[in-house]
Amino acid sequence: MSAALSLPPLADREPVLSVRSMTVEYEASRGGLWSKPSKVQALRDISFDIRPGETLGLVGESGSGKTTIGRAVLRRLDLADGRIFFRGRDITNVRGEELRKLRRHMQLVFQDPYASLNPRMRVLDIVAEPLIVYGIVKNADEARDEIGELMRLVGLPRDAHDRYPHAFSGGQRQRIGIARALALKPELIVADEPVSALDVSVRAQVVNLLQDLQKELGIAYLFIAHDLSVVRHISHRVAILHSGRLVEIADRDALYDNPQHPYTEALLSAVPVPDPRTQRARKRLIYRGDIPDVAHWPSGCHFHARCPLATERCSLQVPLLINKGEDHKVACWHR
Amino acid sequence: SQVTIAVGSEASTLDPQKRDDGGERAINDNIYETLMMRTPQGELVPGLAAAPPTQIDATTWEFKLRPGVKFTNGEPFNADAVVVSVDRIIDPAFASEQMSYFGTLTGAEKVDDLTVRIKTSGPDPILPSRMYWMKMVPAKYSSDPKFATEPAGTGPYKLASWTRGQEVVLDQNPDYWGDKPTIDEVHFRFIGEPGTRMSGLMAGELDVITNLLPEFVSSVPKSAAVQGVETAVIILSTENEATKDERVRKALNLAIDRKALADSLYGGYATPTKGQLVNPRAFGFNEAIEPYPYDPAQAKALIKEAGAEGKTITIVGEAGRWLKDRELIEAVGSYWKDAGLNVEFKIEEFGEYLNQLFDKNHRPDAVFVVNSNELLDADRETSFAYQAGGTASSNKDEEMAEWVKQARVETDVAKRKELYAKITQKAHDNNYLVPLLNMQDIYGFSQRLDWAPRVDAKLMVKEMKVSE
Amino acid sequence: MAASTTTSSTPSPGQPGALRNFFTELRYDKAGLFGFSVIVLLILMAIFGPLITPYDPAAQSVVARLKPPAWLPGGSWAHIFGTDHLGRDVFSRVIAGARISLIAGVSVVLLAGAFGVLVGLVAGFRGGRTDSVLMRIVDIQVAFPGLLMILLIVSVVGPGLVTMIVVLAITNWMIYARVVRGIVLSLRQTPYVEAAEMIGCKPGRVIFRHILPNLTSPLLTLGILEFTNVVLAEAAMSFLGLGVQPPATSWGLDVANGKDYIFVAWWLITFPGMAISITVLSINLFANWMRVTTDPQEREKRFARAKAAERRRGKRHDAPAPAPVEA
Amino acid sequence: MGAFILRRIFQGFLVVLGVTIVVFVATRLVGDPAKVMLPLSATDEQRAAFEHKFGLDRPIADQFVTFVGDLATFDFGESMWQRRPAMDVVAGRLPNTLKLIAAGLGLAIILALPLGAIAAIRPGGIADRITVFGGLFGLSLPQFWLGLLLIMLVAVKWRLLPTSGYGGWQYFILPAITLAVPATARLMMLVRSSVIDELNQQYVRTARAKGLRFSQVLFGHALRNAMVPFITLAGWEFISALAGYTVVVETVFAWPGLGLTAMQAIRHSDLFLLQAIVFTVAIGIVLVNITLDVIYKLIDPRIKLA
């Protein structure tokens, strides 16, 4: 791998992506021809930045809205409120052809390496499609060399060109997906649980690949996962999402070593460590209760029903995400 | 004993004076009676009248009534009943569909209990025939709303039950004035499909079916045929391009082998017409006219002579209403083609066909129709197809139209007959029409049934017999 | 997490080699093969009908009426299936009828299919209000008393082949719209279509490149099944006198004409009726086979069952067992 | 649930409204009843009187207003063919059709459930192959043809049952069979494939892992869950039969039902009767649809009626 790009230190870079007070709603019922659709709030008041070459890990339970954030950032969903800035430019309401142009700079890597590749297309066609779509090349064969380079970059055999996705293993398919995302040299990649579907032994390969690519190309990642251990390995900063709200966002080590929000604590303690002795020695916080559902978010702090620190205030007022340390933001009344 | 008779369509009412449909008629012919009747051979004889009517003046006919006759509801049959029957049917408010038979009537008056006089608007020579069509209803009960579903007549049978959509059952009328019929229960079943009727007969469920196809005569247990009241004809336009030439019209008549059509298409159950549309049993049938011969050579020659070779003749017709209508039209067309013409068929859906048949302004070159003459009087055919301006006629012969008008009001039998002779002869000579075939009515019977069908196509159960 | 890594080497339909496999696959299923052969025969009959019919199917002959089929006393080999009540050759009419059935079937399926697919695509792709409106229209039309409306329309316009085709198309397009919409809607959720949109494909490219190929096989199967329905509907309408009008021929019409002669000439309804049945049966058998074959999962199951049956039987004798008729 | 039913009724009301408008327009275009209904020999005056009597001489818009007004009272005017209120005719015929459908569909359901389930037990087995082929065969028989063959053999040749008409139970058998054959085939194939599908579901594995007997798994789980698509199709069969698809059977067997009446009404250009029939059927369909939705809800708790 070639030497890393020379960039100013992370903290000094201008954010490539800024999200401010983002709120997203879904239609809960489709609504008839006449009746208005009823809405549910999937995300509420989300703000964060991602800087070039940085990885923001986004962790949360299933249904907490991780995918929704990814889709909203990529402008596949409209915002109910808030703004999104890409390289300083407000893209909240960009649509049509302009949006299509914007897509060149932000790409998505999917969770399911099986379903995200069209089974009827050759690998070459799949990876070349972005180039064709933006008129960079006329057809896939013209792009052979360029694609070959990409393939090498993601560690696919050169002879992969003319084969179909089904001929590859899960890890290889995920590499194809990454190659496709890289084809347009984007500045931001949203990776929605890119390794969750992969086996442990293969997962490490893909995580390493993503890290290498970042070093080489200076891409920023929004890395979505439900697995805190993986996030720890890849992220610079980590955001914890709970029921549509960010509850904590901090530098990786600050967050793992010194979690502030009770929910973050619970999450961390629930992750089993693959070492019997350590695992037995760990203090585990197991909070009763279920994940709240988007249609019935509780009032106040969404975590209050499961929280050992909860007081009456928690069930009435929503805590704001405020800085509690050096760039360590927490949304809790008690920390 | 009982018989089951299939009829094609269900009666919508059993009021004998309201509608003009086959289903109702088949049943009511056995419940109700008329002043005049016909023998199975078609001869007009007194029925509820004691004797043939006498003409008092040009517009008045007097009937003497048969004494001692009763309706099944107990009312007597007398002059009141006749007066009510006549007044009821001609009442515009009643809107009887049978009015086409009684257009000339203006009313009736009672002379005494058994004598009644019927008035017409003008001289009406065929009034006795008309009275053969008018069923006599009881004087009081006929205004009851129930009358339409619970009939009461003087005939040999009375209603036992009516299950809508399925069947009507008749019982013998124990007080019938005439000879006791041998069959005491009659079931009329409504079956529209000929094939289904046929199955019913073959399966032994039915005793009588009507409109049997000639092909099936050999396969049904028993059958009988009788010269019917229907005649197939093609009406030619005297105005249109191709058919205005008399020679062409003549050729069209000569080109057709009617005998072959009757034999092949109808299996012999049809007879070639005798050069006229008038039914051979009807008053006014002209014995003197020779049938059109089959002479394809001359037909060809005539066409050539008229310079009409290859000209197009359009035949307007329909399919499915009458027995083998389409086949007959197509067969005729192919004869005409052989004669050197170009023939175009316009087989229309029935409604559209009627539009064209009745269109006074645009007469088709040739229009096919099957005429039926229940009154058995030439007035029907002549006013329908001969008289210029008639419902379906296509000629502009004012002279002939005048004759038809005269015949309508001529009460002298001989003179009337003469007028019809002139009309039919002239139409024949001018080839206004292409009369094709007189149809026969074929009936299928079960093995046990004995009956000689009637010329007037009435299903008289009292004439039937069953052998058990 | 943890998806299966079975390396499946079954090529999906639409990939090279799928066509080559066609006949190999067909050989597995005798019933499907039978269906396919009959369909080929039918198509040939429809195309070359006029060349192979021994007589003009409309030619009447009053002398040769109601002749029984050749093998019955009174029949002759001049008229294999006998003649009808107008002396027309039944065999020729059966052959000629294939054309009408095929024309009616193909036209209705194409017409209704094209319209339905269009509506389904638009509804599925645009989604939202467009979808609601279109699907509500579909719902309403589905709740219409179908055949009664057909009867009504035909009686207004007048019967005939064209009327019938149009009317059947008008009353049959909804199923395509529903199916297509369903597939498009679910496909739009699939990651690879989302991926296509994400890399900036325009809607046209998404539809044609990524969505339509997935529609071909369900649409083909649906079209074939609808085709059988149309053939039956054509026959039924012609039987009721609302479809094809003479002198054109149609199997349904022939059965209708023949039904009055059922007691003197059974062959009049038997042969055209059988023609309808065999046609529909063959298409059904073929469609059944195709449905299984175009679905890799079904195909896998069929294979497994055949194998299991083979093993069960193999315990007794070693002959290779034929693949079962399968659905 | 109440709100849902109300909404469905409103929706159904739209359907019925649409149907009536279409019918109104269409029937005004069907040939001129005055010509068709009256005898050939009728005079022009008679025809005019006829048109006047039925209000056909008034402007179309006028007619439509009266028509819609009368709808509210279920008054469809007088049948021109039967000369009694059109609704009376419908009321007389509807039960016959419903009985026929009940008999035919009942037969189909009774046959389809066990046959389909048996076939599904071992896909590819002998029973399955017979069922599938039988099903496809049943789907391939034109009803009118089948009906004629049945009449010819059973009624005429063997004289076991009446050929046609309406009456006691004997009269039901042949028409019901004819109506049932394709429906049975469709239902049976559906039961088969959905039971096979259900048997492949994970929850069936669970049921088996619980140690349930196969019969318990089949009847208690797979067949029960297959009822949702089954009822959908059965409902659809009912609706399409109601929508006039019994007309063929009714014609062949001279069954005095609604389908046959519709054919006759068309033949007689009986606008008012036709309107009444289509309207009634449309309402029937709407009702059946609502009933089906409620049944779904009862079977499948996941379905939300909102």
Next chain:
Amino acid sequence: MTTMDAISDMPLLEVERLCVEFDTRAGVVHGLRGVDLSIRRGETLAIVGESGSGKSVTAQAVMGLIDVPGRIVSGDIKWKGQSLLTGDGPKRAREIRGKEVSLIFQDPMTSLNPLLTVGAQIAEVLQRHLGMTKTQARTRVLELLEAVGIPAPPRRANQYPHELSGGMRQRIMIAMAIACEPQLLIADEPTTALDVTIQAQVLELIAGLQETLNLSVILITHDLGVVAGLCRRVAVMYAGRIVEMGLADDLFERPSHPYTQGLIRSTPRLDDRMNRLIAIEGSPPSLLSPPVGCSFRARCPIAVERCTEQPPLAVVHPGASAACWRPSVPAWQESPPLEAALT
């Protein structure tokens, strides 16, 4: 964890050289290629391995749930010393299934019949195996729901699966599994579909039940972390075989088989500050034509000539056996030195 004295010497379940094959169009998939296992009363055994290694097939074979296209080609399964495959075995297998051995599936979403109330589904087992009446079963259902920690049992029992969350459903599955007080509970990835917090709850529940009911548990998982907390013994599967088996503490500390070593090293750990994970290159072999010899050979850094021969599962050191010709040889270097932050 479990009290040693609860473990009797008599193995409850023994799996011997079990081979399972699947007929597919592509060829015969050799799902299991000679699996040996045994578990004693009260013991907890984990089976780990990556996707497709044969974990679920093993469980299904034990439950007698192998169906077309699969079939058991050789080997034997013994329940309390009695074969379940030969002689009267299959009949006995049907009796013990759900009663003495029960199984929990991975996906609680699809494992419950959506059209029946969860109470009814639990009661079904009771009625089938214990011959309870409806009312008896009902009472017991409520007890069971209580036992698996479902609040408000009477209300929950009448709910349908879709009205419950994933964690709840998995609890229902567990309730169903322990309904007849089985001796062996096989849990096939019971927490894979659940979130970590819920996973922790469920694992705790299983551990608790194991202790109170003196259950034997086979826990199937691909997550080494889950194993570490719950199980005494661990079996590692790879490509249809067990490649290593031993006591958990031992195995994590001194993995013998290179695959086990690789697996442990490539698993990201929460308590680990390494930036870079260590990956095992390559991917598992296809089971359509599994390689001769050691299946891990192609990915193994220390493979030698001899590895083309299939190594037997042999005792490496007390309490641990591995199928490797070079057991306990470190296959990978020690972790690379801690890297500085990325920039």
